[in-house]
Amino acid sequence: MKNILRVESLTKRFGGLVAVNDLSFEMEARSIHSLIGPNxxxxxxxxxxINGTFPPTGGRIYFGETDITGMQTHKISTLGIARTFQNIKLFSTMTVEENLKVGGHSRLAPHGVVSYLLNPVEARKEENKLQVASEEIIAMLRLEDIAKSVVASLPYGKLKIVELARALMSRPQLLLLDEPAAGLNPSERAEFIDVLLKVFESGIDLFLIEHNMDVVMNISDKITVINFGSKIAEGDSASIQNDPEVIKAYLGEKYIMI
Ligand SMILES: Nc1ncnc2c1ncn2[C@@H]1O[C@H](COP(=O)(O)OP(=O)(O)OP(=O)(O)O)[C@@H](O)[C@H]1O
Ligand SMILES: [Mg+2]
Structure with missing residues (x-):
């Protein structure tokens, strides 16, 4: 099977702290791959x-066949990798639809404000592209009811879905999700799992960081477990839940399968 993402001996040092230590893993195309580990x-x-927020101290990152190590975030986004953030980063006074359009601006309408002044026809076309893309994503994630709502008025569970929707506006092939289900109650979490699966079925591969084991164990094809920046285990849900080192370092007794 083809890899969509390959990380080789990835290392990040912050001064004397080794945050990621010689980490290697491969993520297959058309899969949901999770990365779990303690705080x-x-x-x-x-x-x-991976998304170019900062370069690694050592090691390499490949997106398909392309070496993306140390590339700028904007370039990586253009190649087809998007991400969500651990803390929601939406514009609270704007509507859902407006937030999506802002999210799509760099990829779908790269000329922005200047083009409005210099070339109104081109600007109109870009605006149309953003409109079409946002309507498509709103329909896919069933957000029609709240499309015109101001973000600040929405419950937390919906904000998490909007955050994900906004990341889709760059039309990624690979979506990196940083704790997307954190803070959700059980019914919101079930809805969120449905949303993730819908996104996956639409053709986007998912790389997921998540503490919530209901989510991770239910949808992951493969799980990589790290502790103190180093890989301690890798495999499918069943093997990870039964791995003694993972149980000791992270899961605790609660997740032992009988
Ligand atoms: N920009 C930074 N500068 C200095 N240290 C950092 C920076 N970012 C992260 N760290 C440190 O690197 C280590 C790993 O942090 P990281 O945020 O990657 O952990 P995490 O696994 O995402 O944790 P959590 O589950 O709490 O989100 C921590 O000790 C953190 O304090
Ligand atoms: Mg984190």
Whole structure:
């Protein structure tokens, strides 16, 4: 099977702290791959390197066949990788639809404000592209009811879905999700799992960081477990739940399968 993402000996040092330590893994195309581990184990740092927020201290990152190590975030987004953030980053006074359009601006309408002044016809076309893309995503994620609502008025569960919808506006092939289900109640979590699966079925591969084991164990094809920046286990849900080192470092007794 083809890899969509390959990470080789990835390392990140912050001064004397080794946040990610010689980490290697492969993510297959058309899969949901999760990265789990205790607080501070280097999960967000790994995503930050993959999407170009900062370069690694060592190691390489391949998106398909392309070496994207150290590339700028904007370039990586153009190649087809999008992300969501651990803390929601939406414009609270704007509507859902407006937030989506802002999210799509860099990829679908790269000329922005200047083009409005210089070339109104081109600007209109770009605006149309954004409109079509946002309507498509709103329909796919069943957000029609709240499309015209101001973000600040929405419950937390919906904000998480809008955050994901906005990331889709760059038309990614691979979506990196940093704890998308954090803070959701059980019914919101069930709705969120449905949304994730819908996004996956639409053709987008998912790389997921998540503490909530209901989510991780239910939808992951493969799970990589890290502790203190190093990989301690990898496999499918059943093997990870039964791995003694994972149970000791992270899961605790609660998730032992009988
Ligand atoms: N920009 C930074 N500068 C300095 N240290 C950092 C920076 N980002 C992360 N760290 C440190 O690197 C380590 C890994 O942090 P990271 O945020 O990747 O953990 P995490 O696995 O995402 O944790 P959590 O589950 O709490 O989100 C932590 O010790 C953190 O304090
Ligand atoms: Mg984190």
């Amino acid at each position: 501070g184990s280097g999960k967000t740092t790994t995503i930050n390197m």
